[in-house]
Amino acid sequence: MSNRTFTMIKPDATSKGYTGAILDQIIKSGFSIKALKWTKLTPAQAGEFYAVHKERPFYGELVDYMSSGPIIAAILEKDNAVADFRKLIGATNPAQAEEGTIRKKFATSIAENAVHGSDSDENAMIEGDFFFSKLERF
Ligand code: GDP
Numbered sequence: 131m132s133n134r135t136f137t138m139i140k141p142d143a144t145s146k147g148y149t150g151a152i153l154d155q156i157i158k159s160g161f162s163i164k165a166l167k168w169t170k171l172t173p174a175q176a177g178e179f180y181a182v183h184k185e186r187p188f189y190g191e192l193v194d195y196m197s198s199g200p201i202i203a204a205i206l207e208k209d210n211a212v213a214d215f216r217k218l219i220g221a222t223n224p225a226q227a228e229e230g231t232i233r234k235k236f237a238t239s240i241a242e243n244a245v246h247g248s249d250s251d252e253n254a255m256i257e258g259d260f261f262f263s264k265l266e267r268f
Pocket residue numbers: 188191192221222240241242243245246247249
């Protein structure tokens with residue numbers, strides 16, 4: 131059972147002013163913040179972060195979107211963090227996300243879906259390391 135995951139609040143959500151409400155829902159759902167950053171990805175950095183999706187038809191759109199504005203990056207801690215966080219954010223497509231999930235409440239479309247959540251313990255570690263040094267996590 132993992133106890134850490136990695137998240138981003140994506141550019142559509144930060145630009146609409148949802149940052150505070152999303153962080154509040156995350157904390158009230160039992161996750162504690164171990165690292166937090168307000169930043170903006172360059173297209174090259176977004177391309178590297180999502181390299182696993184390079185062959186997908188939407189890769190170019192995804193890179194443009196994720197480098198289009200500021201994001202929040204965070205490492206979160208909770209028992210069963212990866213699975214519980216995926217449940218809290220809901221399905222990739224907000225139209226299919228359960229009522230009350232972050233994507234249901236704050237996402238616009240399958241592309242602009244408000245938040246990222248790691249899909250495995252291994253990726254949570256890789257993604258956290260992408261954004262944070264040892265000095266930036268507590
Ligand atoms: P996730 O793990 O739920 O984030 O979903 P995926 O790993 O399948 O996709 C990664 C991200 O790519 C999603 O969160 C969306 O931002 C984006 N994405 C997924 N499907 C599509 C699509 O059909 N079109 C576009 N433009 N973006 C997509």
